[in-house]
Each structure stands twice: as C-alpha cells, then as structure tokens.
Amino acid sequence: MKLKVVYFGASLAGKSTNVKVLYDMLKKRGVAKGDYISMETDENRTLFVEMFLSSFNIDGQNIDVKILTTPGQFRLHPLRKVIMKGVDGLVFVVDSSKEREHINFLVLRETAAVLKEQGFNLYALPVVVQYNKRDLPDALPIDELEPVCNPWGTEYVEAVATEGKGVLETFQAIVKKILLEKACAKT
Numbered sequence: 619m620k621l622k623v624v625y626f627g628a629s630l631a632g633k634s635t636n637v638k639v640l641y642d643m644l645k646k647r648g649v650a651k652g653d654y655i656s657m658e659t660d661e662n663r664t665l666f667v668e669m670f671l672s673s674f675n676i677d678g679q680n681i682d683v684k685i686l687t688t689p690g691q692f693r694l695h696p697l698r699k700v701i702m703k704g705v706d707g708l709v710f711v712v713d714s715s716k717e718r719e720h721i722n723f724l725v726l727r728e729t730a731a732v733l734k735e736q737g738f739n740l741y742a743l744p745v746v747v748q749y750n751k752r753d754l755p756d757a758l759p760i761d762e763l764e765p766v767c768n769p770w771g772t773e774y775v776e777a778v779a780t781e782g783k784g785v786l787e788t789f790q791a792i793v794k795k796i797l798l799e800k801a802c803a804k805t
C-alpha cells in the first residue's frame with residue numbers, strides 16, 4: 619500500500635524541521651528508505667519540497683509512506699498544487715506563537731482552495747493538527763488555538779520540533795488515521 623502525507627502550514631511554522639527530525643528518527647529505526655531530498659533557498663527556507671520515503675510492515679502488509687512538505691513562503695504558493703496531488707492525509711503544523719495567530723488561519727483557507735481545485739475537500743481528508751513551538755514564551759494556550767486551527771475537531775499533538783518532541787507522535791497519528799479511514803472505506 620502506498621500513502622502520501624503532506625506537512626503544510628504557515629511559513630516558518632516548523633514543517634521542514636519536523637520532516638528532517640522525523641527522517642533521522644525513522645532512519646535510526648530502520649524504516650526510512652533512501653535519502654532525504656531537500657530543495658532549499660539560500661536562507662534555508664523550503665524552495666520546492668523536502669521529502670523522503672518510509673517503508674514498514676503492519677500485520678504482513680507492506681506500507682510505503684511518502685512524506686513531503688510544502689513551501690510556506692507566499693511567493694512559492696503555486697508549487698503547493700503539485701505537491702498536494704494525490705494526497706492521502708495531512709499534518710497541519712501550527713506556529714503556536716501569538717504573533718503568527720492570524721497567519722495560521724490564512725494558510726488553512728488557502729490550502730482548502732488549492733485542494734478544492736483538485737477535487738479534494740480539506741475538511742473531509744484525514745488530518746492531524748500539530749501545535750508546534752510550545753517552548754516559545756508567547757505560545758498561546760491550546761484552548762485559544764483550537765477554535766481557529768482545528769476546524770476538523772481532530773486529534774492534536776503538542777510539539778517542540780527542534781527538540782524532537784511530538785514529531786514521531788504526529789507521524790504515527792496521521793498514519794493511523796489514514797489506515798483507519800481506508801479500512802472503513804472498504805467495509
């Protein structure tokens with residue numbers, strides 16, 4: 619079975635940090651396949667995509683998961699369409715800081731529009747919300763973030779991606795969610 623998971627979110631929310639840290643964690647566990655592919659601008663910002671493959675076995679079934687990020691910078695938004703093609707599930711990486719509160723909402727709205735053009739409904743896809751940067755002094759309480767950033771009312775994970783906190787939990791949560799959804803669709 620082949621799955622595609624895309625990490626999206628505002629510029630500098632920590633999408634690339636998540637995917638890089640996840641790659642290192644999965645590599646150590648022997649379930650990351652091949653290299654970590656990254657295309658960055660000179661300032662270490664995502665230019666096109668970061669991606670890698672994870673391959674594991676559950677109950678005798680091989681599962682290949684392609685993990686990708688989107689570029690958060692506004693000028694690169696047209697590229698998101700290509701990256702989102704055929705997506706099975708999404709991780710919404712939210713910057714918890716007060717100053718980025720409004721941006722998170724704008725990204726949601728824009729991502730919904732991009733997916734709609736491709737015949738997908740963002741609000742009907744499997745999603746896990748990750749509240750990242752919980753270490754920041756101005757991190758908003760989860761109660762304040764939830765009404766804006768979690769219109770799905772879905773599972774959320776608190777994270778400090780730079781320290782690896784919540785990174786693996788987020789990935790496990792989205793894979794479980796996708797598999798559950800696929801299992802339910804079959805029955």
Ligand SMILES: Nc1nc2c(ncn2[C@@H]2O[C@H](COP(=O)(O)OP(=O)(O)OP(=O)(O)O)[C@@H](O)[C@H]2O)c(=O)[nH]1
Pocket residue numbers: 627628629630631632633634635636662663664665687688689690691750751752753754777778779780781
């Ligand atoms: N304090 C803190 N900083 C973080 C955390 N996660 C990421 N960062 C920092 O935030 C900055 C942006 O992280 P990236 O992972 O490049 O963000 P991005 O979402 O990929 O950004 P774009 O590619 O431009 O969209 C970097 O300086 C990271 O070190 C976190 O949990 N806490």
Ligand SMILES: [Mg+2]
Pocket residue numbers: 633634635663664687688689690
């Ligand atoms: Mg990035």
